[in-house]
Amino acid sequence: MLRTIDSPQFSLFKDCIARRLLSYPDLQNPPQESQELDDFTSYLTQEVWPTLPAAFLTASYETRCDLPEDLDSMLLHSVSGAFVDTLISYGIAEDAEGAETFLRKTLADYRQQACAPPPVWSSTRGKDCEICEREIPLTYHHLIPRSTHAKALKKKWHPESMLNVVAWLCRPCHTMVHSVATNEDLAQNYYSVALLLEREDVQRWGRYASKQRYGVRRG
Template sequence: MSHDNYAVFRECLSSTIVARSEENKPSKTPRRRHKTKHVSIPPASTPERADPEELAEFIDFLASESFAFLPESLQSLSYAAIQHDPHLANTYNTDTPLDRGTLDTLTSPIPVEITDSLTVYGIISSPDNLPDFLSPVLSEYISSVTAAPPVWIQTRAEACEICERDWIPLSYHHLIPRGVHAKVRKKGWHDEWMLNSVAWLCRACHSFVHRMASNEELAREWFTIERILEREDVKDWARWVGRVRWKAR
């Protein structure tokens, strides 16, 4: 399971459930109650809005159970994946809505506990509505995870992406050093769209990265900030340099 993709799916599901909850919110007009007969109102329909913590737990349950039953190709879908697999690109084409056959195929393995929960809480009117309910969720998810990368030079961070100091000047580090771009292309190490990816680093961390590995090693092994941050020497460096501070003049 891709944790990043799961987080995107959960957010897409959350926005849809929150919107449905608002649509199904009871009217503010007080109900007239019978003077002698007690009328029981289900707890979920009593407040104008659901308790935020309970709603968050409900969404976590739905997201984790649903995502686990989606095809692996959909769980790990990415911009890079659709560049290399025409079938994936055609199946999850963001220019056209998911057809009913694809929706049924994607949603049929989802456990009945999910449809029962959605029905009990009034999110869907019957289990048969699950594909229609998940259609915008899946469309938004697919669109998000297959979006082309941003113009890297315009992704400036507020703080150094290694030491996290936010009061010091930053420069951009080419994660795939420009001096080896020709070799990267020849060897096919990375797609063309990745060549200008950058990380925003303070000068001290920028120099450290270039000391820790050669340009070729950076291009082959340490071509994302996430990979760099996994190194123990980088973690030790970040803890130390993050404490190096001086007073502004």
């Protein structure tokens, strides 16, 4: 199995390590800047990530049953020596057993977050349109259009839990999104606001729309 370091799971695990590091008040020579913390946590994560059981590398709500429930009894014999030595040298752990305890607690945090159920999408609503950033009445745009749900599941484009993810857009931006791509193209290639905003035409529209006053009659 490819033990990739550019997956969402890797990034989430790295964040869990960072939060646990910051919870140690007696950390020796702690990273002083955000970049130092990022470099330090990246190093630790890259050391330990390839040694984790395969189920952790693809952990998600759909695969939650594949992860062990009892982390205390999970074997961690292949943990990187560099990972252990680093935790000891920074005063995070006193010995190898302490380093394993740190790792098990981090894995517990990671499992809880990686396997959390998807949000109720209506609760994600903000005040501003996610494209033009104007505070005006919003509509919800199915990032994976409903007409493509059956095909998305059959072709395994997305897990079922993500089918109803939405973006909150004003009506003009909502209409624009559906004018630049077909529903199938949206489902396959533009299933997040970040992906939509990578399109130059969407960026141009967003800049234009952001300068328009809502409710002004024209003509």
